Amino acid sequence: MKTLTNRFERVKYIAVKNSIYLILGVIFIISSLLNENFLTVLNLRNVLRQISVITILAFGETLLIIAGMIDLSVGAVFAVAGILSITVFKITGSLLLALIVGILSGVVLNIISGMLVSYFKTPPFIATLALMTIARGFVLLITKGQNIYQIGRFVEFGQGSIGFIPTPVVFMFLMLIVTWYILNHTRLGRAIYAIGGNEEAAMASGIQVAKTKFIVYVINGAFVGLAGVLFMSRVNAGLPNAGIGFELEALTVAIIGGTSFSGGIGTAAGTLAGGFIVGLLNNIMNLVGVNSYVQQIIKGVIIALAVIFDMAAKNRRARPEE
Amino acid sequence: MSQEIPIIELHNISKKFPGVKALDNMTLSAREGEVHSICGENGAGKSTLMKIINGIYKPDSGEIKIGGEVAKINSPLDAKSYGIAMVYQECAYVPEMTVAESMFVGSLPLNRIGTVDWKYVYEHAQYLLDKEQMIKPSQLPHGIKTKLKDVSLATVQLLEITKAISKDAKIIIMDEPTSSLPNVETELLLEKIIELKKRGKCILYISHKMDEIFKISDTITIFRDGQHITTKPASDLNIDSVVSLMVGRELVNDYPKEKIQIGDIKLNVRDLHKKGVFKNINFNVKAGEIVGFAGLVGAGRTEVALALSGVDPYDDGVVEVDGHQVTIKNVPDSIRNNIAMVSEDRRKYGLVTVRNVRENMALPNLDKFIRNGHLHRKEEIDAVNEKCDSMRIKTPTIETVTKNLSGGNQQKVVLAKWLIRAGSIMILDEPTRGIDVGAKFEIYKLMVSMAKEGKAIVMISSEMPELLGMCDRLYVMHEGEIVKEFDRSEFSQEKIMHYAAGAHNFTRK
Amino acid sequence: MKKVLILMLAVLLISSSVVFAAGSSEQEDDVFKVAYIARAQGDSFASWLANSIQQEMDKYPDMEVDIMDGQASDEKVNSFIENSITNQYDLIILQPNNGEAQTPYVLQVVAAGIPIILTNPRIPDLMGTTYSVDADPYEQGAVNARYAVDLVPQNAKVVVLNGPAGNMHSTARELAWDKEFFAKRPDVTIVGEQIAHWNKDEAMSFMEDWVQANDKIDAVISMNDNMAAGALEVVKDNPKYDDLLVFGVDGTAEAALLIEEGRLTSTSFQNAYELAIKNAKLAHDILTGEVTDLVDTDIDCPLITKENVELLMDAHRATGAIQ
Incomplete structure (x- = not known):
């Protein structure tokens, strides 16, 4: 590989390429100065647990956005998956079966989105908006709008830990690895980047566009299903109206993490960093005791600044076209 | 004449981009009534300089004088107020817009009620079109209300030029205005430029086409690597001297054509048909042979290429590869049959410009690096590095995003991605469009070495000299049909043009 | 082919929903038609209340209720109110999503001469204009x-x-x-x-x-x-x-x-059952002419602690929410 000419350029290149992690670092340092309780193992463990569900959803959105698509049905599908999983657990008492059913529910529902987008050429925005309404209606229908309680050992997914690490966090890192592996070491990953970057060029290079889009929805479905199970388990209840607005939160995390809404750009690690940024912000503002109205304003401003900084850094890297 | 103040002067303009000194102490001046051509390889700094004049970039140092006075140009709007107009290489346009609207885009006139004064728009647009005479009425099927999506790219380009000259600009910058124009329209444009010159306009002209430059230029400035090499009257230069000044070395031969042993038929196409696009397409290409496709823009050559590569499949017909009949319904079909197509439209079908060199080059070749579903990075990197070296692709690293490469290097990346495959049939659609002389020459050499390896090559081009220089045989297409086949011994520019323009039909009628 | 398929599917869906609707409400002239407009079925208390209303209304053979889901949207709730006027319901029970937003629509109902009960919550400004059944927040x-x-x-x-x-x-x-x-x-x-x-x-x-x-x-x-x-x-x-x-x-x-x-x-304890019982009774009394004056009814909101939790447990055992 050819190397960049001088060391300064090289340092700058690396800094710019990793600007999102720098932002994360700055937030981390400022937070630890603001409150002495921030930099404790227990608190950081809390932050990890708090971001795990949203970050898992964001990994799914990351794959979709890179490929030039979107999923607005996340919140509703995630509720269906969680409720069905709890129902199966209550009937069978099997955690494994409950987990499988939860994940499969997400997959089955996303197959609908995948079919609409890949084979009926419905715009992803519309297809998943339709699925959002269908899924929410379905989950309210099967629960009659009532919460499910007394879910017993089901809480182990969301509240248990493996060693010292909370189970949802373990799942989050597993999904990070899955997403990273797909994007970097599989044909599917290359197809995802190529389709989002330039669908026609991808097609002309022999990439099967429709099939790829379909598969990405299926994978997203598995992530959403898993997240639903973890969420319901964490809150120790089956909440049919859970997850409203989660699609936007997951999108926010992915975008802060450097995923480009115009497609073709994004990484698994970036999305994790995005999850951390959102999680750390919420955490430090609660620790310090910022008023909840002010919190919303600060969060919005910091998100906008982070994205502006990231974009500016990336644009500066671009060379002139001749 | 020498006493006259130049209409535009650039003094010691420098501009640095991260890692690249794009312009270094650049100096240039031009007078009214002068066509001043600027020549240089891609990356020489021509477009950067033009963008500085047009206010898109700010120079790091140096000054611009317009009519002898220092001008502060911070935006294209400022440039406009100084009487500078620019016609871009690849113009962006809205397909749904009408011709009339496009003439007024950004400044639609309003009537008293504050809504758009359509009557004025249509009347005035028609007036401007009539006055400037750039576009023939036959090019606009629905007159002034024709939508841009229904006219050729060439017409859109001519509209851009009409717009610029109708604004009564004093200085007109034209950046590769003919790169997408067919010959007939190029001629028309060149005539117009000479007419504009007579009207006292100053024209800064950038083009890679040497014949055009010598047809219209009074003065030629040559750039190389961001530096000013020389400015001379056109009469003191010739094509060879300009080219050698541009590349900084003598180019011995225009076309590196070699005599190669021609083998068996690799690709045989019979009665290929696509409704409303092309019909009765019969041709073959043999191993080691370079076969050209001549024709006007819109003759259906690109569409045949898209059909054979599975991008936009044909309706019916027979395709044989190495004597076996094959069906091509999609791109994987064509890849499986060793057919590779390098599209004329690099940005549409060629590159995923937001991704890096490595990923672009690996894209059609992933099966080579994947075993048991795992993509082996090391092998990928090795293969890509090897091609970058052997094809002399200039990129900081293979991780560089392709949109940051020059046109010539982008084109090489597109070629390279199909060469990693070692496919035996290469369809090259306008392989040298919009790239500089040095890079063109390298692409020609690559074509020859591919032919030597026994590949069958189809070359579609709108540049007659390169077809004549490179091809062993040549088909001429006109309105979706192959109308004539020429052997190298029969090549003649006039005869080919005769068929391409459809003159044979005309005499029959 | 695809288009035909989609069209057939759409026709099938619509016709089946009509069949379902027809099945659920046998049209009988001597039965009072009551519209219940719920704030949002997605809200667990609101849906508990809606389910209870359905259950209580079913106990009256001369009343029949249609439940509508306002989906936590003022626009939806308001259009349900308008539709209920158009469809000439004999009585409307409304669970407002937002008092301010629903007020003009409630006044339309009053103007149309249809009795309306506001429940959970009542709209304070409309006390004396409509009937109401509520607990005091x-x-x-x-x-x-x-x-x-x-x-x-x-x-x-x-x-x-x-x-x-x-x-x-x-x-x-x-x-x-x-x-x-x-x-x-x-x-x-x-x-x-x-x-x-x-x-x-x-x-x-x-x-x-x-x-x-x-x-x-x-x-x-x-x-x-x-x-x-x-x-x-x-x-x-x-x-x-x-x-x-x-x-x-x-x-x-x-x-x-x-x-x-x-x-x-x-x-x-805000008892949805008690709210439903009072609503159903009031609706029946209005429709049969037993109540003529506008009334505002309150249910109790007893404090529940460990001492009297059985009261709450029983209420939820009845619905099946607690086994």
Whole structure:
């Protein structure tokens, strides 16, 4: 590989390429100065647990956005998956079966989105908006709008830990690895980047566009299903109206993490960093005791600044076209 | 004449981009009534300089004088107020817009009620079109209300030029205005430029086409690597001297054509048909042979290429590869049959410009690096590095995003991605469009070495000299049909043009 | 082919829904048609209420109810009101989503001569114009606050979980806590106060952070049971918080279980059944002419603590929410 000419350029290149992690670092340092309780193992463990569900959803959105698509049905599908999983657990008492059913529910529902987008050429925005309404209606229908309680050992997914690490966090890192592996070491990953970057060029290079889009929805479905199970388990209840607005939160995390809404750009690690940024912000503002109205304003401003900084850094890297 | 103040002067303009000194102490001046051509390889700094004049970039140092006075140009709007107009290489346009609207885009006139004064728009647009005479009425099927999506790219380009000259600009910058124009329209444009010159306009002209430059230029400035090499009257230069000044070395031969042993038929196409696009397409290409496709823009050559590569499949017909009949319904079909197509439209079908060199080059070749579903990075990197070296692709690293490469290097990346495959049939659609002389020459050499390896090559081009220089045989297409086949011994520019323009039909009628 | 398929599917869907609708409401002329417009079926209390209304109305052979889901949208609720006028229902029961937004539409109903009952909550400005059946949201907060005054230790540190800003129930409950508790206990300090939007998961995140930021928390004051349950979820295995006092409102099934376990200190019971029974009876009385004057009826909102939790458990056992 050819190397960049001088060391300064090289340092700058690396800094710019990793600007999102720098932002994360700055937030981390400022937070630890603001409150002495921030930099404790227990608190950081809390932050990890708090971001795990949203970050898992964001990994799914990351794959979709890179490929030039979107999923607005996340919140509703995630509720269906969680409720069905709890129902199966209550009937069978099997955690494994409950987990499988939860994940499969997400997959089955996303197959609908995948079919609409890949084979009926419905715009992803519309297809998943339709699925959002269908899924929410379905989950309210099967629960009659009532919460499910007394879910017993089901809480182990969301509240248990493996060693010292909370189970949802373990799942989050597993999904990070899955997403990273797909994007970097599989044909599917290359197809995802190529389709989002330039669908026609991808097609002309022999990439099967429709099939790829379909598969990405299926994978997203598995992530959403898993997240639903973890969420319901964490809150120790089956909440049919859970997850409203989660699609936007997951999108926010992915975008802060450097995923480009115009497609073709994004990484698994970036999305994790995005999850951390959102999680750390919420955490430090609660620790310090910022008023909840002010919190919303600060969060919005910091998100906008982070994205502006990231974009500016990336644009500066671009060379002139001749 | 020498006493006259130049209409535009650039003094010691420098501009640095991260890692690249794009312009270094650049100096240039031009007078009214002068066509001043600027020549240089891609990356020489021509477009950067033009963008500085047009206010898109700010120079790091140096000054611009317009009519002898220092001008502060911070935006294209400022440039406009100084009487500078620019016609871009690849113009962006809205397909749904009408011709009339496009003439007024950004400044639609309003009537008293504050809504758009359509009557004025249509009347005035028609007036401007009539006055400037750039576009023939036959090019606009629905007159002034024709939508841009229904006219050729060439017409859109001519509209851009009409717009610029109708604004009564004093200085007109034209950046590769003919790169997408067919010959007939190029001629028309060149005539117009000479007419504009007579009207006292100053024209800064950038083009890679040497014949055009010598047809219209009074003065030629040559750039190389961001530096000013020389400015001379056109009469003191010739094509060879300009080219050698541009590349900084003598180019011995225009076309590196070699005599190669021609083998068996690799690709045989019979009665290929696509409704409303092309019909009765019969041709073959043999191993080691370079076969050209001549024709006007819109003759259906690109569409045949898209059909054979599975991008936009044909309706019916027979395709044989190495004597076996094959069906091509999609791109994987064509890849499986060793057919590779390098599209004329690099940005549409060629590159995923937001991704890096490595990923672009690996894209059609992933099966080579994947075993048991795992993509082996090391092998990928090795293969890509090897091609970058052997094809002399200039990129900081293979991780560089392709949109940051020059046109010539982008084109090489597109070629390279199909060469990693070692496919035996290469369809090259306008392989040298919009790239500089040095890079063109390298692409020609690559074509020859591919032919030597026994590949069958189809070359579609709108540049007659390169077809004549490179091809062993040549088909001429006109309105979706192959109308004539020429052997190298029969090549003649006039005869080919005769068929391409459809003159044979005309005499029959 | 695809288009034909889609079209057929659409026709099938529409026709089947018509069949279902026809099946559920056999048209009989001597039966009173009642429209029940619910705020949102997605809200667990609202849907409990809607289910109870259906159940209670079914007990009257001469009344028949159609349940409509306002989906927490003023626009939806308002158009259901308009449609109900058009469809000439004999009586409308409305659970407003937002009093201000529904007022003009309620007045349209009154103008059309159709009796209307406002329930959970009533619109204060329209008392005397319509019938109403409700529990007093101030009182729901107040019973807990009065109970807490004597229970919360001296110089206690408390955290507060609020409902969505501008929500009438949340505001009234907050006001009750301010007047009945904080005004009387100036020694108490609030170490954290956040809006958790009635949600358990948001309340959990806040509580986790508060536990980190504070050495000690003596009490959690929550404007509903969901959020109270969220706070308890965080500290359930932490012996340091065994004595934590937690106050909710609503009387949900989860609250019943938590009080029985001795973890939730108190809640107030807003009994959807009782609301439904009163609504159905009032509707029947109006339609049969037994009630002619406009009346405003209140249900009780009893304080539920460990002593009387069986009352709450029984109510939820009846619905099947608790086994």
